[in-house]
């Protein structure tokens with residue numbers, strides 16, 4: 001997996017649970033994530049915080 005500008009370019013957006021299940025040490029370094037609230041995929045470089053894109 002490529003590591004660019006401090007984030008992993010994960011090919012598939014990860015949910016928080018998937019990130020935990022994969023036992024990723026750096027779950028906050030995944031660029032593409034699935035929002036825990038609205039379940040949409042998002043890019044942390046564009047919006048959002050932690051594993052949510054909305055309020």
Ligand SMILES: [Zn+2]
Pocket residue numbers: 035036037038039040052053054055
């Ligand atoms: Zn959201």
